Amino acid sequence: MTTHQMLDERYGRTRSRAPRWLVVSGVVVAAAVIVGAGWMTVAGALDDVDARTTGFQLVDDGSVRIDFQVTAPPGRSVACALEAQDADHGVVGWKVITLDETDGTARAFQESIPTVAEATTGLVNSCWVT
Structure with a gap:
């Protein structure tokens, strides 16, 4: 066991990563925002006078x-x-x-x-x- 691992164990620190569902949800929301912004841009340009x-x-x-x-x-x-x-x-x-x-x-x-x-x-x- 390394010193770093021993200190983490002694003081109750853990290296936690975000749950997979949270990462996937964030990616889906970001993609939806990008698609929505793109659509609003295109739709506005279609009726440009x-x-x-x-x-x-x-x-x-x-x-x-x-x-x-x-x-x-x-x-x-x-x-x-x-x-x-x-x-x-x-x-x-x-x-x-x-x-x-x-x-x-x-x-x-x-x-x-x-x-x-x-x-x-x-x-x-x-x-x-x-």
């Missing part, structure tokens, strides 16, 4: 025209929130539009927004799959 404002024109004191481009998943309808702002970045016009099913390529659109005051800019606030 890219919208870019390409220009705007102030038509008059009561409206602004926005030019924008949308790329969405094929075969899905998309809704977009368009916004007109004044010089202080206050919202003076807001419109939600629905776009027909897309083919997965970028498509250009032009839409007018009525405003309650003179606007200085127009933009796409956000777009989402409907």
Whole structure:
């Protein structure tokens, strides 16, 4: 018997390992977390919509025209929130539009927004799959 073993015996120390079921349970939980995180990432990317404002024109004191481009998943309808702002970045016009099913390529659109005051800019606030 070695000195180390004699000291362990004298002071009641034991070299215990975690039970096998505990190790297996930990591995299973870790694998489930990784698979779940991966699925959430993939599922979120499947409905990803890219919208870019390409220009705007102030038509008059009561409206602004926005030019924008949308790329969405094929075969899905998309809704977009368009916004007109004044010089202080206050919202003076807001419109939600629905776009027909897309083919997965970028498509250009032009839409007018009525405003309650003179606007200085127009933009796409956000777009989402409907």
